[in-house]
Amino acid sequence: MNEQERRLLREVTEQLGRAARGDFTLSSLSEPAGAEIESLTAAVAKLVGELEDAQYFIAALSLGRLDVDPPPRNHLIASFKQLHSSLRHLTWQTQQIAAGDLNQRVDFLGEFSVAFNSLIDSLREKRLAEDRLRYVSNHDPLTDLYNRGYFSEELERVEKGRRFPVSIMVADLDGLKRVNDTLGHAIGDRLIQGAAQVIRSAVRGDDLVARIGGDEFAIILPETDAATAREVLDRIRGSEELFNQENSTSPVAISIGIATAEQGDSLAEVLRFADQRMYENKFMRKQTGGSGRQEDE
Amino acid sequence: MSNVEKKRYRFHWQNLGDIAEGRPHLGNSTHVAVYRLMQYTMREVLATRYGAETASDILREAGKLAGTEFCKNVLSADLDFNGFIAELQDQLRALNVGILRVEKADLESLELVLTVSEDLDCSGLPVTDETVCEYDEGFLAGVLQVYTGKKFHVREVDCWASGERTCRFVAKPLVERSL
């Protein structure tokens, strides 16, 4: 090795030393060098460049800057790149969870995974409790039908919607007070459940049945004109007849009124109208001795 | 190839056969090395005969056919996007193909960044500075095309074989060029 080569090697060594201290500025050799030292310098320059890229990426990663992409084909950062990838996936998973998907599991971040998964578990429990609470607050416990509160909300929603014509039915269980007074509330409750069963078995999937009073039920029938509502009524009458054949000791008798609304009508008004018709029906049925099927109108 | 021949060689899911009946003792699993032996010898013969680029194209096209059929026969295309991805993840894991993760999913532009770890095709391969998962590129493109009804371009930007620990795929819908 001659004196010049020694000087150049010292320059390359200094370059590496600077890089080790975090200074990545590259300086070219002070004098022309032979092929071997040239190729050493090129390799050092490549290494220093990769160190610089790696340092930039790792610094960004340490600040949570996941938007900074890892430098391509840089083998120095392989493990950090994997961490970066895991954190990006975790970000996506968290977004999914925020959007309601509680089926996400983390299994690549050690102890953090355990903590994260138990967080999701408790979110799931909370959601189940909320679902149960929502169900209870919307439903009548005796019949499992919707309750009056939910019915009123739904009536407002349907009024603002586009599913007209909307028919509304009001159904009232005849003689409940008498049964409660003479046979007791347990029998009365069974009668209410029987009426609920009769109505529920006759309506369609989109119809909403609610128990809105002690012996009173209401049904919202979206996209249903008067003629179609009449068909539903016939089905209820058929179902009532069948129920009474099967339960001859405690038959139900239901008075029903229907009214139909067009877009723009007030559904509260239409509900009152259906209620009025229900009373007319009840009166008529009393005149004809309770059967009065042909008097339904 | 004439149309008649094309028809005769059209792949159907049933072509995979009744494995339970055919392999009552050996079952439906095999060594990963066997799968790789088949893929990399096939690749070499294709590359020798048609050149590396054409070999890659053929593998990609085969992968796309596989992805298309896989989506039609195994996945539920009626799920919403997140449900669909979750099902794809579950299936790839259950079938020991790899661990699929989503790094980014832009539901507006349908641009996705997906990673596959412990990939059947490449994890553990010697590092050669090249990505080798063209078959997977095609597979993902096929799956996404059946699900979205749009053609996809899928590129593997990182691969075990290029020195990374996971394979990373960028998928975007192909822009339809208007005439």
Ligand SMILES: [Zn+2]
């Ligand atoms: Zn790969």
